[in-house]
Amino acid sequence: MEKSFHSIRKQYEKGALLENQVDINPLIQLNLWLSEAMASECQEPTAMVLSTTGTDLKPSSRVVLMKGLDETGILFFTNYESRKGQQLQVNPQSSILFFWAALERQVRIEGTVRKVSAEESDAYFASRPESSRISAIISPQSREIPNRLWLEAAVETHKCVYSGSRPGNWGGYRLRPEYFEFWQGREDRLHDRIVYQPNEPGWRISRLAP
Numbered sequence: 595m596e597k598s599f600h601s602i603r604k605q606y607e608k609g610a611l612l613e614n615q616v617d618i619n620p621l622i623q624l625n626l627w628l629s630e631a632m633a634s635e636c637q638e639p640t641a642m643v644l645s646t647t648g649t650d651l652k653p654s655s656r657v658v659l660m661k662g663l664d665e666t667g668i669l670f671f672t673n674y675e676s677r678k679g680q681q682l683q684v685n686p687q688s689s690i691l692f693f694w695a696a697l698e699r700q701v702r703i704e705g706t707v708r709k710v711s712a713e714e715s716d717a718y719f720a721s722r723p724e725s726s727r728i729s730a731i732i733s734p735q736s737r738e739i740p741n742r743l744w745l746e747a748a749v750e751t752h753k754c755v756y757s758g759s760r761p762g763n764w765g766g767y768r769l770r771p772e773y774f775e776f777w778q779g780r781e782d783r784l785h786d787r788i789v790y791q792p793n794e795p796g797w798r799i800s801r802l803a804p
Contacts, residue, residue, distance in 0.1 A: 606698045606779025606781060606783075607781055609699070610786060611776060611777075611778035611788055618796060619796075621664070623790075624663065624692075624703075624776075625663055627694075627697075627776070628660075628663065628692075630697065631694045631699075634694070634696050634697055635696045636695070636697065640660040640661075641657050641659055641660075642658060642691060643656070643657055643690065643691040643693070644658045644690055645690075646685070646688050647685050647687075648680065648681040654678065656678065661766070666768060666770070667705065667771060669768050670767055670769075672764070672767065673730070673735035673736075674763045674765060677735075678736075687704075687705075687706060687707075688706070688769060689702065689704045689705075690703040690704075691703075698778065698779035699779070701774065701775065701776050701777070702773075702775040703773065704773040705770045705772045706769070706772065707769045707770075708768060708770070709765060709768075710765065714766055715764070715766045716760050719765075724758075727758070727760075728752050728756055729749065731764070732745070732752050733745070772792060773789070774790040775788070775789045775790075784804055786804075787802040787803070789801070789802055
């Protein structure tokens with residue numbers, strides 16, 4: 595059925611973002627926006643689109659959940675043998691995108707991704723519900739499997755023998771940011787785009803055209 599996508603229009607009217615309103619530290623500004631998203635009607639406020647590339651330079655994107663934010667960067671966890679894990683192994687340069695539709699905001703972040711320590715991965719893994727830990731163990735993430743029943747059978751099998759330990763192919767990554775862009779929707783498509791770029795010892799703040 596043909597749809598008229600080009601006629602879809604939305605006026606952005608929920609906020610503004612000016613240079614004198616943002617924190618000089620982009621990680622503090624990101625934490626502020628995350629807090630406001632968590633306090634709003636946004637669903638999955640810590641969900642972020644992670645984009646990676648491998649040796650073929652073809653970009654690949656998927657939604658992951660942020661599990662930590664501090665001065666060292668942005669933390670997430672996954673299977674190291676997944677497609678994203680394999681791509682990060684050969685090219686640690688990556689980007690993250692947060693989008694909060696209810697607030698008409700998005701944040702783009704680019705940087706270098708590195709694995710976190712085994713101790714940090716162990717601590718987070720131990721904090722997860724047992725069902726989530728078992729799912730992480732039995733899933734050959736990104737690989738072809740026969741069917742859904744194969745997956746469910748693997749879960750039942752591991753329930754009987756599960757030891758509680760983290761598998762070596764699963765753990766955390768931290769993206770060390772090198773670029774931030776905070777976007778606030780504005781009327782008539784004159785959106786606000788505030789950029790942070792490294793300028794030792796801090797960050798240079800500038801504005802981009804919408």
